[in-house]
Amino acid sequence: xxxxxxxxxxxxxxxxxxxxxxxxxxxxxxxxxxxxxxxxxxxxxxxxxxxxxxxxxxxxxxxxxxxxxxxxxxxxxxxxxxxxxxxxxxxxxxxxxxxxxxxxxxxxxxxxxxxxxxxxxxxxxxxxxxxxxxxxxxxxxxxxxxxxxxxxxxxxxxxxxxxxxxxxxxxxxxxxxxxxxxxxxxxxxxxxxxxxxxxxxxxxxxxxxxxxxxxxxxxxxxxxxxxxxxxxxxxxxxxxxxxxxxxxxxxxxxxxxxxxxxxxxxxxxxxxxxxxxxxxxxxxxxxxxxxxxxxxxxxxxxxxxxxxxxxxxxxxxxxxxxxxxxxxxxxxxxxxxxxxxxxxxxxxxxxxxxxxxxxxxxxxxxxxxxxxxxxxxxxxxxxxxxxxxxxxxxxxxxxxxxxxxxxxxxxxxxxxxxxxxxxxxxxxxxxxxxxxxxxxxxxxxxxxxxxxxxxxxxxxxxxxxxxxxxxxxxxxxxxxxxxxxxxxxxxxxx
Numbered sequence: 001x002x003x004x005x006x007x008x009x010x011x012x013x014x015x016x017x018x019x020x021x022x023x024x025x026x027x028x029x030x031x032x033x034x035x036x037x038x039x040x041x042x043x044x045x046x047x048x049x050x051x052x053x054x055x056x057x058x059x060x061x062x063x064x065x066x067x068x069x070x071x072x073x074x075x076x077x078x079x080x081x082x083x084x085x086x087x088x089x090x091x092x093x094x095x096x097x098x099x100x101x102x103x104x105x106x107x108x109x110x111x112x113x114x115x116x117x118x119x120x121x122x123x124x125x126x127x128x129x130x131x132x133x134x135x136x137x138x139x140x141x142x143x144x145x146x147x148x149x150x151x152x153x154x155x156x157x158x159x160x161x162x163x164x165x166x167x168x169x170x171x172x173x174x175x176x177x178x179x180x181x182x183x184x185x186x187x188x189x190x191x192x193x194x195x196x197x198x199x200x201x202x203x204x205x206x207x208x209x210x211x212x213x214x215x216x217x218x219x220x221x222x223x224x225x226x227x228x229x230x231x232x233x234x235x236x237x238x239x240x241x242x243x244x245x246x247x248x249x250x251x252x253x254x255x256x257x258x259x260x261x262x263x264x265x266x267x268x269x270x271x272x273x274x275x276x277x278x279x280x281x282x283x284x285x286x287x288x289x290x291x292x293x294x295x296x297x298x299x300x301x302x303x304x305x306x307x308x309x310x311x312x313x314x315x316x317x318x319x320x321x322x323x324x325x326x327x328x329x330x331x332x333x334x335x336x337x338x339x340x341x342x343x344x345x346x347x348x349x350x351x352x353x354x355x356x357x358x359x360x361x362x363x364x365x366x367x368x369x370x371x372x373x374x375x376x377x378x379x380x381x382x383x384x385x386x387x388x389x390x391x392x393x394x395x396x397x398x399x400x401x402x403x404x405x406x407x408x409x410x411x412x413x414x415x416x417x418x419x420x421x422x423x424x425x426x427x428x429x430x431x432x433x434x435x436x437x438x439x440x441x442x443x444x445x446x447x448x449x450x451x452x453x454x455x456x457x458x459x460x461x462x463x464x465x466x467x468x469x470x471x472x473x474x475x476x477x478x479x480x481x482x483x484x485x486x487x488x489x490x491x492x493x494x
Contacts, residue, residue: 017187029429030056033439049437053475055463056439058234058401060307064468065371068306070097070364071349077101078345079113094360104345113341119334121148121315122341125348129315132351137281144326145318147333148344151309152264152300154336155316157184159260159296161332162325163225164190170217171260172210172227176404176446176460178234178262193217193224194447199406202395203236205229207247214255226258227251229279232265232399235446235462239274239398245282253293259283261297264314265400267304270376274398280319294320301346303401305371313343313350375401378465378472385476386463389483403463404443410490414457425459428486432461436482438475 037052044050054063061067073093076083078101083089089098107124109115120126126143133141149155163169170191173181177194185192195213197203210227217224229248231240240248252259261279269276279295300314318326354361379397386394391408409424417427425442432438443460467475 017189020186027441027445029426029433029439029441032430033433036433036437047437048435049478052433052437052439053467053471053478054439055467055475056441058303058464058466059309060303060401060466061309063464063466064471065307065466066367067308068364068367070094070354070360071306071308071346073097073360074101074104074349075342075345078104078108079342081105081111081113094358094363096354096358096360100349104348108341113345115341117338117341117344119336119338120330121146121339121344125344126315128348128352130317133278133280133317137278137284139281139284141317147316147318147329148339148347149314149316150312150336150339150343151302152262152298152314152316153180154312154339155298155314156180156260156262157188158329158332159226159316160184160188160190162329163258164188167191168221168223170222170224172213172217172224172257174205174228174230174233176235176443177228178230179445179447181228182447191222193222197233197236197238199395202398203233203238203404205240205244205248207251210248210251224255224257226260228260228262230262231279232268232276234262234265234400235402235404235441235443237395237397237400237402237404239269239271239276241274242277242282245277245279246286249279249283249286249288249293253283253288258294258296258320261295263297264300265303266299267306267372268375268401269399270379271396271398276399280317283319290320292320296321299347299351301343301350304350305368305375306346306350307371308346311343311346312340313345313347315347315351374469375465378467378469379403381469381472382463382465382476385479389480390487392483397465401464401466403465404460405463406458406460408458410487411457413486413490416490423459425461428459429461431486432479432482435485436478438478438482 033052033054039046040051074097077093077097084098084102105111107122109117123143126146126148129146130141130143147155167189170193171185172193172195175194175196182192193213195210198206214224232238259279263278266276278297280297283293283295297317298314301311302309354364382403383394383397386392386403386405392405394403394405397403407428409428414424417424420427423444425444429440429442432440441462
């Protein structure tokens with residue numbers, strides 16, 4: 001008997017969509033940064049720096065942000081419900097944490113954090129989320145419209161599974177874009193239709209540009225089903241004005257598009273002249289209800305003052321979908337059985353925080369405000385540092401946790417990048433990592449292209465504001481020295 005000795009699975013035989021998929025924040029530069037850190041751990045002094053400063057990912061607690069005590073106390077009690085029966089608990093935990101934990105434990109299947117839950121999430125936790133949304137927006141929210149999810153990412157993937165039927169179905173996405181969207185659209189067999197944000201307009205959204213892209217897509221035979229809006233923006237850091245949001249609502253209502261509202265940075269707003277408003281709130285304030293427009297909004301426990309990325313908690317609220325569609329979404333969600341219960345609990349806590357009169361309120365508020373004020377300070381410090389570099393301009397960071405500075409590179413640097421077979425922004429980011437130990441994400445990782453949204457000879461990088469204040473100072477010193485050396489090196493070659 002003969003056997004086929006050829007490998008059944010190779011890089012050539014896997015799903016070609018997987019090979020095309022790319023997520024640059026965790027891409028080649030991030031992997032190289034990890035290797036450099038391993039080298040430094042084994043051979044201290046082998047580089048002109050002692051540690052890598054990771055500015056490529058929004059990973060708050062890995063970069064020094066402390067967790068909120070109330071959240072961790074409730075999580076601990078829910079994972080160890082026997083503690084609720086012990087006298088020592090009243091000495092170790094706040095009364096409001098104990099009270100909240102009792103309420104959650106009573107609602108958990110088997111009164112424990114180990115069992116499966118309903119695929120949409122525990123109902124009482126969805127009720128807490130719905131109440132939090134209603135309190136934030138001033139308009140009702142129903143727990144039946146809430147899906148608790150493993151972070152916003154799984155909610156986005158579930159939405160794409162529902163919306164995309166074939167490659168002829170398209171989703172409007174902003175450029176620069178968060179690559180999860182293009183990746184999810186690709187993996188689910190759809191087509192991304194990009195629309196350009198205006199850097200000259202502080203990365204605002206221009207409706208005439210979106211209309212142009214929609215019309216071009218329809219002429220090419222695509223069925224555009226939805227429009228992604230990221231507010232506050234990633235990677236661009238803008239906060240949309242209410243006027244701009246109203247334009248988007250009116251446009252999507254007229255064109256029959258679902259608004260996919262990425263609102264995970266809603267608690268990261270740093271300027272006094274802007275505030276976060278959900279798209280649902282804007283639509284309701286215009287007098288539109290579920291029969292007029294469909295909106296799916298996403299939120300996560302990963303960012304904001306909470307920063308609990310590894311807990312993988314989040315939700316999506318679905319407005320304007322029929323009960324039959326909700327039923328189909330529940331069916332698809334059941335394929336993963338249920339979202340993790342720790343993430344469900346934490347999501348409910350983020351949307352239902354301690355209130356005035358609770359014994360832990362003052363401590364909670366102090367921790368929250370301390371984190372937020374530090375983020376504001378770091379945002380302004382880094383924005384100023386980048387803006388003071390030769391050939392670099394940096395728009396004001398209004399929200400989220402990233403700067404997206406534009407770098408005008410010398411012609412010789414662009415030629416050197418071409419010689420190495422990489423784009424100039426990747427060339428710059430690699431040199432920044434190797435020479436200064438700073439990991440950032442090249443702008444091309446967000447599909448930043450030349451033309452309408454980038455002047456010739458200019459390139460972008462994305463840099464998080466999350467490193468602690470002491471590391472920010474260290475980073476700025478390294479950045480200044482590197483950038484001056486880099487510009488001098490390639491200026492001399494011209």
